[in-house]
Amino acid sequence: MNGSGDWRLRAKEFVNRRRQKEEEERKRYSQKAHDEFKREEDRKLKNLQRKFKCRVCGKLPTIPILGGSEQHGIDNEVSWDDNWDIPGDLSQCSMCRGWACEEHIESHICQTCAEKL
Numbered sequence: 374m375n376g377s378g379d380w381r382l383r384a385k386e387f388v389n390r391r392r393q394k395e396e397e398e399r400k401r402y403s404q405k406a407h408d409e410f411k412r413e414e415d416r417k418l419k420n421l422q423r424k425f426k427c428r429v430c431g432k433l434p435t436i437p438i439l440g441g442s443e444q445h446g447i448d449n450e451v452s453w454d455d456n457w458d459i460p461g462d463l464s465q466c467s468m469c470r471g472w473a474c475e476e477h478i479e480s481h482i483c484q485t486c487a488e489k490l
């Protein structure tokens with residue numbers, strides 16, 4: 374006798390399949406959001422690289438400065454956003470106001486300026 378259990382099994386399989394489908398859709402959605410986030414970061418990075426580079430070797434910035442500005446969200450929670458207007462791995466020379474990578478700046482003076490001292 375197996376007829377009486379069949380519908381239970383079918384109901385279970387149906388629910389399982391549906392759950393699987395929902396799970397896949399959720400994954401696809403979060404992948405899409407992730408891709409969009411990546412694209413946006415790429416765009417902001419290209420923007421940053423257009424504006425800044427090391428004046429000695431031409432190295433482009435690869436990261437924004439972290440925690441650039443204070444943002445008050447809902448619930449008044451404070452979050453520190455990356456500041457995409459300032460490069461995180463270049464420093465500004467205090468003499469020429471140009472930007473230089475770590476290798477070409479010392480005590481806030483770039484190599485080009487230091488060689489003229």
Ligand SMILES: [Zn+2]
Pocket residue numbers: 427428429430431432473474475476477
């Ligand atoms: Zn450099």
Ligand SMILES: [Zn+2]
Pocket residue numbers: 466467468469470471482483484485486487
């Ligand atoms: Zn300089």
